[in-house]
Amino acid sequence: MKLFLNSFWRAVAYCLRPRVIALSFLPLALMVALALGLGYFYWDSTLEWVRGVLEASSVVNAVWQWLQSVGAGSFKLVLAPLLVILVATPVIVMLSMLTVAVLMTPALTMLVAERRFPGLERRRGGSIALSLAWALSSTVLALIALVISIPLWLVPPLILVLPPLIWGWLTYRVMAFDALVEHASAQERREIFRRHRGWLLGMGVFCGYLAAAPSLIWASSALFAATFVFLVPLLIWIYTLVFAFSSLWFAHYCLAALQILRSEAVTVPAPALAAADAHALTLPDDTSSSINTNNAR
Numbered sequence: 001m002k003l004f005l006n007s008f009w010r011a012v013a014y015c016l017r018p019r020v021i022a023l024s025f026l027p028l029a030l031m032v033a034l035a036l037g038l039g040y041f042y043w044d045s046t047l048e049w050v051r052g053v054l055e056a057s058s059v060v061n062a063v064w065q066w067l068q069s070v071g072a073g074s075f076k077l078v079l080a081p082l083l084v085i086l087v088a089t090p091v092i093v094m095l096s097m098l099t100v101a102v103l104m105t106p107a108l109t110m111l112v113a114e115r116r117f118p119g120l121e122r123r124r125g126g127s128i129a130l131s132l133a134w135a136l137s138s139t140v141l142a143l144i145a146l147v148i149s150i151p152l153w154l155v156p157p158l159i160l161v162l163p164p165l166i167w168g169w170l171t172y173r174v175m176a177f178d179a180l181v182e183h184a185s186a187q188e189r190r191e192i193f194r195r196h197r198g199w200l201l202g203m204g205v206f207c208g209y210l211a212a213a214p215s216l217i218w219a220s221s222a223l224f225a226a227t228f229v230f231l232v233p234l235l236i237w238i239y240t241l242v243f244a245f246s247s248l249w250f251a252h253y254c255l256a257a258l259q260i261l262r263s264e265a266v267t268v269p270a271p272a273l274a275a276a277d278a279h280a281l282t283l284p285d286d287t288s289s290s291i292n293t294n295n296a297r
Contacts, residue, residue, distance in 0.1 A: 003260075004199050007252035014112070014248045015241070023107055024240045027099040031236045035092060043084075050080040090146055093167060093211050094139055096239040097174065101135055104240075105178045105247040112251040113183065120259060125189050126181035135174045142170040164208035171211075171243070172204030175250040184258050192257050203253065207246040211239055 014020055113120060126134075145166045153159040180189045193200070 003253060003256055004203070007249055007256060010116075010252045011245055011248035014108075014252075015245050017111075019111065020108065020244060020248070023104050024237070024244050027096065027103045028233070028237050028240050030103075031092070031096055031099055031240070032233045034095070035236060036233075046084055047080050050083055054080060090163065090167075092236065093239060094142065094170065096236055097167075097171060097211075097243045098135060098139060100240060100243040100247060101174050101178055102132075104244055105175065105251075106182070108244065108247045109179050109182065109251045109255075112248065113255060116252070117183075117255050117259060120183055120255060121262075122183050123185040123188070124182060125184050125186040126177070131178055131181050134177050138170055138173040142166050145169075164211075165205055166208075167211055168205030168208030169201065170204070171207045171246055172200045172250075175204070175207075175243075175246050176200050176254055178247070179250045179254040180258065183255060188258060188261060191261060192254060195261075196253075196257055200250070200253070203246070203249055207242060207249070210242045210245075 146163065149158075149162045149166070152162060176193065177189070180192065184192065
């Protein structure tokens with residue numbers, strides 16, 4: 001718990017540094033360009049396709065007739081945009097996280113290492129290719145989990161639990177790996193994952209809820225559907241800051257855990273050392289007898 005809280009407040013403090021804020025604009029610019037470009041070329045056609053699918057469904061038509069009977073027929077106009085937003089938001093979240101992991105996490109980890117752990121040896125238990133492979137494989141697994149869990153989102157409590165849990169798992173996998181890839185050996189990385197898996201997953205889930213909060217608030221508003229394209233830059237910038245914070249949090253936690261692990265490896269317990277010294281100074285009985293016999297002669 002001490003390591004958890006200590007790394008948390010340090011990450012918050014580091015987020016206020018001008019260097020961290022400046023680094024956040026590069027992934028922001030790339031993601032905004034990508035999102036606005038896709039929205040410009042595919043937003044209208046995607047809405048038309050979704051509306052066609054909804055109108056072809058007898059179940060949806062029955063629901064619309066019921067909504068009109070209770071005076072909520074206007075909901076039909078915003079249903080298609082809201083569905084597109086709900087599907088696009090997890091994709092934006094994951095792409096934002098991967099962009100931050102590639103463009104910001106190495107620099108943020110180096111910042112933490114230079115300022116807090118300047119003497120920590122770099123054993124380079126991984127490479128850029130391995131880090132990218134790890135991130136992509138984890139993302140594929142998270143996307144599969146999201147797709148499989150979509151039917152469960154219709155159960156009101158689960159939509160507040162499953163997406164943040166999946167995003168948290170993905171955040172923990174990617175950020176913890178990137179925080180250790182430069183300084184830890186492969187064996188040390190596996191040991192830290194084994195020892196601290198619960199805390200690391202908890203950090204990831206916490207960051208997952210931070211990332212999900214803006215999406216849930218905006219997606220719950222019918223007005224947001226009409227202004228989604230204009231609010232995309234703000235949404236992505238919030239995601240960028242959340243994942244920058246998570247990178248710093250994991251860097252502080254994992255590098256501190258690595259330092260503790262190495263200190264345990266080089267420290268010899270005092271009782272064991274005293275016993276070893278006593279054993280080295282004590283001659284065996286047969287040796288002592290041999291010496292006494294020679295002296296008598």
